[in-house]
Amino acid sequence: MKHIWKGAVILATAMMTTACNNNKFTVEGQITNAKDSTLYFENVGLEGINILDSVKLGDSGDFSFSEAATTAPEFYRIRISDQIINVSIDSTETVQIKAEYPGMAANYTVSGSENCEKIKELALKQIALQSQVIAVQKNYPLGVDVINDSIQKLIDAYKEDVKHQYIFKEPNKSYAYFALFQTLGNWLIFNPRTSKDDIKAFAAVATSWDTYYPHAERGQNLHNIAIEGMRNQRIVDAQNQDLQVEASKVKESGVLDIALPDNHGQVRHLTDLKGKIVLLDFHIFALEDSPARILMLRELYNKYHAQGLEIYQVSLDSDEHFWKQQTAALPWISVRDADGINSQRLVLYNVQAVPDYFIIDRGNNIVKRAALVKDIEAEIKKLL
Numbered sequence: 001m002k003h004i005w006k007g008a009v010i011l012a013t014a015m016m017t018t019a020c021n022n023n024k025f026t027v028e029g030q031i032t033n034a035k036d037s038t039l040y041f042e043n044v045g046l047e048g049i050n051i052l053d054s055v056k057l058g059d060s061g062d063f064s065f066s067e068a069a070t071t072a073p074e075f076y077r078i079r080i081s082d083q084i085i086n087v088s089i090d091s092t093e094t095v096q097i098k099a100e101y102p103g104m105a106a107n108y109t110v111s112g113s114e115n116c117e118k119i120k121e122l123a124l125k126q127i128a129l130q131s132q133v134i135a136v137q138k139n140y141p142l143g144v145d146v147i148n149d150s151i152q153k154l155i156d157a158y159k160e161d162v163k164h165q166y167i168f169k170e171p172n173k174s175y176a177y178f179a180l181f182q183t184l185g186n187w188l189i190f191n192p193r194t195s196k197d198d199i200k201a202f203a204a205v206a207t208s209w210d211t212y213y214p215h216a217e218r219g220q221n222l223h224n225i226a227i228e229g230m231r232n233q234r235i236v237d238a239q240n241q242d243l244q245v246e247a248s249k250v251k252e253s254g255v256l257d258i259a260l261p262d263n264h265g266q267v268r269h270l271t272d273l274k275g276k277i278v279l280l281d282f283h284i285f286a287l288e289d290s291p292a293r294i295l296m297l298r299e300l301y302n303k304y305h306a307q308g309l310e311i312y313q314v315s316l317d318s319d320e321h322f323w324k325q326q327t328a329a330l331p332w333i334s335v336r337d338a339d340g341i342n343s344q345r346l347v348l349y350n351v352q353a354v355p356d357y358f359i360i361d362r363g364n365n366i367v368k369r370a371a372l373v374k375d376i377e378a379e380i381k382k383l384l
Helices: 114-137 144-167 174-180 196-212 217-240 290-307 320-327 344-348 376-383
Strands: 024-032 038-044 049-056 062-068 074-080 083-091 094-100 108-111 259-261 267-269 277-283 309-315 333-336 356-360 366-369
Touching: 024 074, 024 083, 038 062, 049 062, 062 074, 083 094, 083 108, 083 114, 083 174, 108 114, 114 144, 114 174, 144 174, 144 196, 174 196, 174 217, 196 217, 196 344, 196 366, 259 333, 277 290, 277 376, 290 309, 290 376, 309 320, 320 333, 356 376, 366 376
Parallel strands: 024 094, 277 309, 309 333
Antiparallel strands: 024 062, 038 049, 038 074, 074 083, 094 108, 259 267, 277 356, 356 366
């Protein structure tokens, strides 16, 4: 798949930091004890690392780099030899860094960016994990099996902490993106190629980036990674059940597919609606305000269905019979997730409260989610 693992280069090093964007952003500060050393300022892009600027440091160690900001968060780093501090810029802010060389990668202060501060926290956590793993590996009397089991427990505990405190907490932030590509040696800590739970983490960030940074290449790359992981996992699951599944039958798109039975018993795929404007709606009919909301959706559907609008409504009601009664007369696609509010699909789409909805364009790309929509009818009309 094209560009499937772009961006993993971000975490080839132990550390990064973040900032923000507009016309110009600035990264400045002091690196002491580094007189006559060359400090490089580099862009860590999806295609690789590019040197943007450099300076030979003097007695004070002062430096200042400025570049044009981008429309979505982008990653950069300052470097002396193999000592690296990375920054992600998403505004026109000024990020200030103070460090002492050597050892600046682990011993520095950063201000002017919450993202940078969070990424420093993550980087230090990763360095601590690496030290713990090395210590266990050197404890030869434990035996290979005990060593491997101990290392896996360290990694699992690390991932649980990072998922809940950084990735799922604010998946639209640069530091959540950073966390996805942290490494332990040459291995990704979060690997959607081998873990269903890691796919959820990538999908949550991808969906948030669709909302806050529509059409950003990094967001699309996250989708590609998550979709590749889902495809591989489905094939593995099918093989474990002695089934034959062709990889080509697993659909690729800008949205993560939902496949659930509708109120007539037919399995309906969200991705089959490519070519239409789709309102993906997560709903609970048992809620008090459900009738008024259904009336609003019916008005939208009646007005714009002929022009290409479709509604794919996912019910989270626990009572299947009640759901079928409520949807019997609805003209759009009504499916039900039997896992209810514990559904993994809510995690994949980062749904924090129900009801919630997403607007999807004709190319199967999420355009906006409810939190960013002031006028749902106006948003739909713009896409028709």
